[in-house]
Amino acid sequence: MSEQLRRYHAAVWDEPLVMEMGAPGRRGTRIPDTEPGIAQTVGPAEDLVPRGMRRAAPPALPELTEPEVQRHYLHLSQQTMGMMGISLFGTCTMKYNPQLGEQVVARPEVAEVHPHQHESTMQGLLQVVHDFDLVLRELSGMDRFVFQAGGGADAAYLHACLTRAYHASRGELGQRTEIITTAQAHPCNPATAAAAGFDVITLPLEGDGYPSVAALEAALSDRTAALMVNNPDDMGIYNPHIKRWVELVHEAGGLCFYDHANFNGVMTRIRAADLGFDACMFMLHKTFGVAKGGGGPAVGAYGCTAELERFLPGPLVTRDEEGYHLVEQGPEGVGRVREFLGNVPQVVRAYAWARAMGAAGMREAADISVLANNYMEQRLLRIPGVTKSQPHLTERRLEMTRYSLGELTERTGVTAHDVQNRMVDFGIDAFWLSHEPWIVPEPFTPEAGEMWSKEDLDYWMDVLAHVCDEAHRDPDLVRTAPHRQVIGQLDGSALDDPERWATTWRAHRRKRPAAG
Amino acid sequence: MQSPQKSRAHPYMASSTDDARAQMLAAVGAREVEELFEQIPGDHRVSRGISLPPQLVAEADLRRHLTEVLGRTRSCEENLSFLGAGCWQHHVPAVCDEIGRRAEFLTPVWGTPSSDQGRMQAWFEFTSQLGELLALDFVGLPVYSWGCAAGHALRMAARLTGREEVLVPRGMDPERLAVVRSYCGSPELERHLRLVPVEHDPATGRLDLADLRGKLGGRTAAVYVETPTYLGVVESDMAEIAALARAAGAETIMGVDPISLGVLAPPGELGADIAVGTTQTLGVHMNAGGGVGGFIASRDEERYAREFPTLNVSICDTVVPGQRGFGMTLFEQSSYGAREGGKDWTGNSVYLWAVVNAVYMSLMGPQGFVELGETVLQRSHYAARRITELPGVEVRWPQGFFREFVVDFSGTGRRVAEIDAALRDRGIFGGKDLSQDFPELGEAALYCVTEVHTQTDVDRLVEALREVTA
Incomplete structure (x- = not known):
């Protein structure tokens, strides 16, 4: 089988650290000289800094030419696989990021706009923000979206803040101190709830793959502030009782937040408001075609019902016959979770993607992503050592399935991490294992999405099958991977040792002067 | 060669063909895709069609639409802008844009040290260079913004000290303060921080030390202070x-803008325990506010390191003798590792900007930061002096500032909003209007002058102000 696999090898530039490069006196960029007229008027710059606040010695930065800097970072980009191989990173919905979006956000009408400009000068941008809000309203049934949150976790945090504001406005916050979530909700849900000051109740999964209605009922009380939940979950399982859940939480006086991280498979079929939710969140950098940037800049688009609108962070973008406006919120609002309107270029990219897809295109993308996942499942389950989470559940999974390599590990000692490290030797971006807590041993979670071709998916599975076969034949080969990558396997022993960790070059040189 | 069959497949989706669909359906043993949605009860499904604006699948159509709509925006490139106040117009070197658009950096989600070592190194070069500017040894990967960094840092201090009161300057950016307020929580809940504002001296604009002494005490977890303010x-x-x-x-x-640290003393040499600030000025376009980013740094002491909410990259060895790698340190204390038991939370942030910031700092080098700081100092002071020549116009604190200064138009009898409107007619965006947020400063605005503003630009501003305040 290996004859069919690509003879991939990562670029190896043996690239030094930028801190070690260059030579004294080289310049990567020049700064405009101050005009003589200015210098005459104000005198030397150093006299303009209060004594004791002047920097004594210039920062110890590298000195390189412009082309040296460019070549260095091009080399580092080539040493980054990213989506150049095949990335089926589950829960993150890897999809195409159209180049047109990159082109338009580079234009000065986006890049060179200041957030405090008068609204009359920002009409085009505000129109895009407003019209994209309308797109999300239609897809969710919510009444208003804001884009301030800088990612999905930030939107979860926004929800926790809004929950505070809502219960405070009713004089109940002192009593409503608990937020309920599930073991399969993304860690950001319990983490942001706790950071906002709430106590967290995590419902464990039961036989059906989700917590029971009875477990939820037992957790609800007059202390309940909110429910934060995703659906379908990362195993591709849809909780069919979710409407009942929402009713029960509402009866208890709590708000219901739909973490729509896994929207790709249910896009155009499910609307959060129709299910009774008060608020929901879409990640524009996942579902809506915006580049992920290796972890942002991102947008957690947060939408809510009209009843909660006054609690949203400002400013809101509104429209009347004169045009578009930036409107501040009243004192009951959250205020801000981040400065300004949000990652506006990402909203422009998402709007562009939404227009390129249209409702029919989104429907087709959802169909393909679920079909492709099921296509993968029938093949993956034939690979010796691969099993599926909750195997007794026979209904078709949605856009993702959680698998386990536990049997492979028992037989060969090779873990999911090892397999991940070995697959990158074939041009397969590291797969996603699972968020904490692990529901199954040695998990992995591919998500096919709509962009990749059947050949891409087949190749991904060919590689996994090949590596699982290697694990049986030559487990050490897999355990010592990667072998065709930029560097060998990390020796992680220093990473959590305060005497040896170093998050900066200056710390490294102090701790390990000999290592260089 | 056969002529291709007419296909209306979507250009973003490889399986948008009848063949692909049929092959996969056959493999899964389903007759139609709808069968695969069997988990979703009928009464959960949208009962009517989703109605969105018409599809613009042809890139030519979409491009035309986007450029037409966006064209109704006026930028700081075609206008002369003196806006700062939390988002600043500095020159962005072309190499920053080139690297920031590299698909390898732009498109991936996460990766591992095995697959994405180049990006891990770029991140380490971000923290390393920023550490040199700050004179601090422990730097986390970026957070969403300066305000978010300040909020996290205050919460770190509360955990470190077991105290719950934090002192912040009353004169701080209201936009940033609103973010910090969110991070401090609500008094109705047990876990929250109490925010106590500290006055500034109206004569100097600097923190009022007497007020600070009066408010500091055994309950104080942190003093947050910014320079420049x-x-x-x-x-x-x-x-x-x-x-x-x-x-x-x-x-x-201590809150700082690293762009100032070629000429201003770094937090590590001024006694700061934790430093926070913006990353936007380091090679990132303003992006209507979407360029903001933040950092958290401290001395490399375990006590601090164990409280970082960020993800953190560390240099380390590999199994190959003499080879270097870069991996995540202190991952278990993040919310990914510990859910609600983690230090606040983390997630997507502005990691692409961290790569761009690394490029920017490499281009600038030590001399670049020094010279940029000097140019900003001289040009902004020049602007302040010229503006004070105008009748009825005063600069509140005409000495000892960096980049931004308060202009009081009260003596002209005109409101800032009027002046701004008249300036806009002349292709100029005046400074941020302070009259609502700081009424005690009068009809005041915060003007920002950087290395992108030439003497001609400043002179043009002064002449325009002369006309509109006359």
Whole structure:
């Protein structure tokens, strides 16, 4: 089988650290000289800094030419696989990021706009923000979206803040101190709830793959502030009782937040408001075609019902016959979770993607992503050592399935991490294992999405099958991977040792002067 | 060669063909895709069609639509802008844009040290270079913004000290303060921080040390102070403020813009325990506010390191002797590792900007930062002096500022909003209007002058102001 696999090898530039490069006196960029007229008027710059606040010695930065800097970072980009191989990173919905979006956000009408400009000068941008809000309203049934949150976790945090504001406005916050979530909700849900000051109740999964209605009922009380939940979950399982859940939480006086991280498979079929939710969140950098940037800049688009609108962070973008406006919120609002309107270029990219897809295109993308996942499942389950989470559940999974390599590990000692490290030797971006807590041993979670071709998916599975076969034949080969990558396997022993960790070059040189 | 069959497949989706669909359906043993949605009860499904604006699948159509709509925006490139106040117009070198658009950096989600070592190194070069500017040894990967960084740092200090009161400047950016307020929580809930504003001296714009002394005490977790302040003033009592905080057992958190650190003393040399600030000025376009980013840094002491909410990259060895790698350190204390038991939370942030910031700092080098700081100092002071020539116009604190300064138009009898409107007609965006947020400053605005503003630009501003305030 290996004859069919690509003879991939990562670029190896043996690239030094930028801190070690260059030579004294080289310049990567020049700064405009101050005009003589200015210098005459104000005198030397150093006299303009209060004594004791002047920097004594210039920062110890590298000195390189412009082309040296460019070549260095091009080399580092080539040493980054990213989506150049095949990335089926589950829960993150890897999809195409159209180049047109990159082109338009580079234009000065986006890049060179200041957030405090008068609204009359920002009409085009505000129109895009407003019209994209309308797109999300239609897809969710919510009444208003804001884009301030800088990612999905930030939107979860926004929800926790809004929950505070809502219960405070009713004089109940002192009593409503608990937020309920599930073991399969993304860690950001319990983490942001706790950071906002709430106590967290995590419902464990039961036989059906989700917590029971009875477990939820037992957790609800007059202390309940909110429910934060995703659906379908990362195993591709849809909780069919979710409407009942929402009713029960509402009866208890709590708000219901739909973490729509896994929207790709249910896009155009499910609307959060129709299910009774008060608020929901879409990640524009996942579902809506915006580049992920290796972890942002991102947008957690947060939408809510009209009843909660006054609690949203400002400013809101509104429209009347004169045009578009930036409107501040009243004192009951959250205020801000981040400065300004949000990652506006990402909203422009998402709007562009939404227009390129249209409702029919989104429907087709959802169909393909679920079909492709099921296509993968029938093949993956034939690979010796691969099993599926909750195997007794026979209904078709949605856009993702959680698998386990536990049997492979028992037989060969090779873990999911090892397999991940070995697959990158074939041009397969590291797969996603699972968020904490692990529901199954040695998990992995591919998500096919709509962009990749059947050949891409087949190749991904060919590689996994090949590596699982290697694990049986030559487990050490897999355990010592990667072998065709930029560097060998990390020796992680220093990473959590305060005497040896170093998050900066200056710390490294102090701790390990000999290592260089 | 056969002529291709007419296909209306979507260009973003490889399986948007009948063949692909049929092959996969056959493999899964389904007759139609709808069968695969069997988990979703009928009464959960949208009962009518989703109605969105018409599809613009042809790139030519979409491009035309986007450029037409966006064209109704006026930029700081075609206008002369003096806006700062939390988002600043500095020159973005072309190499920053080139690297920031590289698909390898732009498109991936996460990766591992095995697959994405180049990006891990770029991140380490971000933290390493920023550490040199700050004179601090422990730097986390970026957070969403300066305000978010300040909020996290205050919460770190509360955990470190077991105290719950934090002192912040009353003159701080209201936009940033609103973010910090969110991070402090609600008094109705047990876990929250109490935010106590500290006055500034109206004569100097610097923190009022008497007020600070009066408010510092055994309940103080942190003193948060910025230099330059929101209103532009260099906080020259920094070392004394840090000493006062330390004597009270509180942490000193210093907010800085790294762009100033070629000429201004770094937090690591002024007694800061934790430093926070923006990353936007390091090679990132303003992006209508979407360019903001933040950092958290401290001395490399375990006590601090164990409280970082960020993801953190560390240099380390590999199994190959003599080879270097870069991996995540202190991952278990993040919310990914510990859910609600983690230090606040983390997630997507502005990691692409961290790569761009690394490029920017490499291009600038030591001389670049020094010269940029000098140019900004001289040009902004020049602007302040010229503006004070105007009748009825005063600069509130005409000395000892960096980049931004408060202009008071009260003596002209005109409101800032009127002046701004008249300036806009002349292709100029005036400074941020302060009259609502700081009424005690009068009809005041915060003007920002950087290395992108030439003497001609400043002179043009002064002449325009002369006309519109006459």
